[in-house]
Amino acid sequence: MQISKGVEWAAHACGILCAVPQGKGLQSDAIAEFLGVPPAYMAKQMQLLRKASIVDSVRGQGGGYRLAQTADQITLWDIMAAIDGSKPSFRCTEIRQNGPCPASKSSCKTPCIIAAKFAQAETAFRQSLAQTTLAEIAVSASMGSSVERMEKMATWLQSKI
Amino acid sequence: MQISKGVEWAAHACGILCAVPQGKGLQSDAIAEFLGVPPAYMAKQMQLLRKASIVDSVRGQGGGYRLAQTADQITLWDIMAAIDGSKPSFRCTEIRQNGPCPASKSSCKTPCIIAAKFAQAETAFRQSLAQTTLAEIAVSASMGSSVERMEKMATWLQSKI
């Protein structure tokens, strides 16, 4: 069970967008350059973030992406759900209805106990991610970063917007 | 992010093995028949369960599979880890070290905050699964089952061991 790389990229992309001033936008290619990832595929992830209303896009010359919500409203779960989807990762195929001793249709109105337990575990996973906001991530990331790097990033960003 | 079907199959397979009397074994093909799944692939899942010491196998004529531990010692997490592996599903590719403003090696001794948050969420997931034992599942399943079905299952099992 692997989480797509796009989730990692998208999370870092949103982190950069935190530093983009109000009213400005950062291009998809610039984001890809900053993260050192393939631009064409990064663009796909940005489109998924837009569909989920996590970022806004501005078309045309001088356009780009910006956050559609404040950083404390966006959670890691929002980002993951935008990229990977929010369908349960455990797929119950109703095995209990198969074979020589199938459970009756009527007894299968309540979900299979195994599926229920997995659903419960996935809820725990989602809730954990939903407790982490982008704001928290941005702060932690800047705390763990040297002053030199922060200045370098600010300069780079200036040259792109 | 999808959990492999094998996890579902393995969980149900272990459920059946709960009903196999001490000292007896149930063949892989019989398990597949009972669950209505492809025998060859079911056999692969049984081998994974064996590698994880969740089941024991007996080779040769009259052989088969049985639980290697008591039902209350086996958790859903054990089964899932046996089939899907226990590697983290979020893969941190150290994006922060990429691009025009890379983080220094020395500042990357502590894990990336994003990876850390995902690790935390996965721990919540695992702990939730680890709290559910096979015994609990077997009881719940039998509670939700009709007397007719339980008898049918017992008869079928008798014919196979």
Add this chain to the structure above:
DNA sequence: TTTTATCTGGATATATTTTATCCGATTAAG
């Protein structure tokens, strides 16, 4: 108005993982 820069959406291609099957080797009962 024309040019330029950017996102949009779909088509396509490649790599990886999942799903599935088969077969020879091994083991044990009859």
Add this chain to the structure above:
DNA sequence: CTTAATCGGATAAAATATATCCAGATAAAA
């Protein structure tokens, strides 16, 4: 010795993840 079962590896098909490209839409700037 013959039969019945798992073991382990090789292989193949299907699905998904990863990645690229291009024509079209849109908007700012010249």
